[in-house]
Amino acid sequence: MYMTAPQLIQLPKLGDPTIGYISVVEQQKVVPFEVKRIFWTYYTPESIVRGRHAHHATEQVLIAAAGRILVTTELANGEIQLFRLEDPYVGLYVPPCAWHTLQYSHSAVQLVLASHPFDEADYIRDHQEFKQRWKAPS
Template identity: 75%
Template sequence: MTNYPHPYLIQFSKLGAPDIGYISVGENAKDPLPFEVQRVFWTYYTPESIVRGRHAHHRTEQVLIAAAGRIIVTTELADGTIQSFRLKDPNVGLYVPPSAWHTIQYSHTAVQLALASTPYDETDYIRDYEIFRQRWAQRV
């Protein structure tokens, strides 16, 4: 079985200036992206009272970026390690390995950009917390 790193922040380039604006770039198979992107999706207009995510993956790796607003991502590994990340800068992404249960809360104006290592496949999702613990506990 593959050993994945713990969740970590990725700093994207920030090119530009306040008077003209900025651009950040991530390229496939190059730093700072740790995988080739196979799927891109975004979430927006999520009410602040809603907690999204609540799942892990068997195979999919993701990088989550707050393209606008603020996003709080809480990750949990099967060994019990819990981390909370506050994303608010569009040039910072969070790497989420398959082995991480994650929940996400958004400010009302938040737009989350997600880069995924695999195309969508419902069978890749672990939506039951106890199954997540059983599946990944074998690795620790």
């Protein structure tokens, strides 16, 4: 069962400044789903806004492994949140019901943990369709 709203997740941060740090994600201990897909984005021009979609079923955790990523999420009820990811030990949980857009610093490397393999049919790329799909029943 997914959480219903986007939220920050603290990942383990092991080490110290003299030797460096490591963060580890063990299956379903920090991430609330089984990871079935891992991908990353990089060298995205700062002027480009990516994302612009929601999912029917896929849950994700977004991590700025390097650089800065601004993530805007929107729920069907109109609630909008802005998250600034810039620490590699903080992830953003994005449930299926959240429209999300992303803007990157040029040096940003985004790591994404996803609950499902890629399936184009899982994507909602039309904002009005997203609002209809996740609208609360009257």
